[in-house]
Amino acid sequence: xxxxxxxYAFGRGVVAPLARLIYRPRIVGRSLxxxxxxxxxxxxxLSFIDSVVIPIAAPRPVHFLAKSSYFESWAxxxxxxxxxxxxxxxxxxxxALDALDQQRHLLEEGRAVAxxxxxxRSLDGRLYKGRTGVAFLALQTGAPVVPVGxxxxxxxxxxxxxxxxxxxxxxxxxxxxxxLTAHGPATSGRARRAATDEIMAAIHALSGQELAGVYNExxxxxxxxxxxxxxxxxxx
Numbered sequence: 001x002x003x004x005x006x007x008y009a010f011g012r013g014v015v016a017p018l019a020r021l022i023y024r025p026r027i028v029g030r031s032l033x034x035x036x037x038x039x040x041x042x043x044x045x046l047s048f049i050d051s052v053v054i055p056i057a058a059p060r061p062v063h064f065l066a067k068s069s070y071f072e073s074w075a076x077x078x079x080x081x082x083x084x085x086x087x088x089x090x091x092x093x094x095x096a097l098d099a100l101d102q103q104r105h106l107l108e109e110g111r112a113v114a115x116x117x118x119x120x121r122s123l124d125g126r127l128y129k130g131r132t133g134v135a136f137l138a139l140q141t142g143a144p145v146v147p148v149g150x151x152x153x154x155x156x157x158x159x160x161x162x163x164x165x166x167x168x169x170x171x172x173x174x175x176x177x178x179x180l181t182a183h184g185p186a187t188s189g190r191a192r193r194a195a196t197d198e199i200m201a202a203i204h205a206l207s208g209q210e211l212a213g214v215y216n217e218x219x220x221x222x223x224x225x226x227x228x229x230x231x232x233x234x235x236x
Contacts, residue, residue: 023156023166027057029174033146035060038107039177042134042199043148044127044207045116049157049164050150054114057172063106064114100133107141114148117199118216123159127200127209128216135195139186145199147175149206173206 033039041054041062055062065086086102106113115137117130138145151171157164178198184191204211 023056023164024169025053025057026169026171027174028171029176030057030059032174032176033059034144034177036110038110038141038143039112040107040134040138040143040145041112041114041148042117042145042203043114044150044203044209045118045121046125046150047121047153047157047159050116050121050153051114053150053153053170053172054148058112058174060112062112062114065102100137103137104141107137107143117196117203120216121159122154122209122212122216124212125154125209126212127204127207128212129214130196130200130203131215132189132192132196134199135180135183135192136186138180139183139191139195142181144177144179146177147199147202147206149173149175149203149208151207175202175206178202 039060041058043050043054051064051066054064063086086106103113103115115134117134118128119131122128134145137143149172151173152168153170155165156168156170180195180198183195183198186192
């Protein structure tokens with residue numbers, strides 16, 4: 001744990017400032033982000049580098065889940081640990097429940113996590129309907145949600161690209177924190193849906209994307225698979 005903490009401290013102190021210097025992201029609304037306490041960053045999802053851009057732009061440490069295969073090599077493991085990634089096994093069943101619990105534990109410890117309500121990347125640039133996992137965590141833990149609008153990450157690193165380009169810049173927009181507790185308890189499906197719709201409306205206001213009006217993939221038939229779909233997994 002000490003080695004992981006040291007690697008992450010190095011990432012926050014060296015890697016993040018260096019990345020900001022190289023890629024020069026436009027950051028809007030950084031002062032709106034609470035500096036302490038549990039917090040969920042809920043973002044649109046356009047590119048593999050979204051999970052790199054958010055920790056770089058945020059004014060506080062951010063953690064997100066990344067599939068365990070990203071940690072197989074020493075170099076990859078050091079990089080993802082440095083930007084706050086936590087390895088998780090992909091899949092349904094117990095693996096999905098464990099991943100959901102990891103996010104909850106981080107929030108209960110007063111940390112910030114980043115999630116994608118759409119579930120997976122938008123391949124056509126549109127903003128898809130949000131799944132209710134983010135709202136469930138927010139309502140369960142009482143953590144406020146900061147909506148994030150990412151613009152241009154799909155241009156900097158489109159699907160299939162091995163490395164991001166230096167010719168383009170991305171824009172990161174942080175919105176006002178949202179308190180979702182008024183929607184009701186996490187056990188209420190209606191509360192989760194209403195809270196999710198409020199989150200997605202805030203993300204849309206920041207990103208300006210065309211609304212797809214549908215889910216990014218066909219919803220799973222069983223409850224455990226639905227849990228897997230709402231987790232912030234990456235796909236190539």
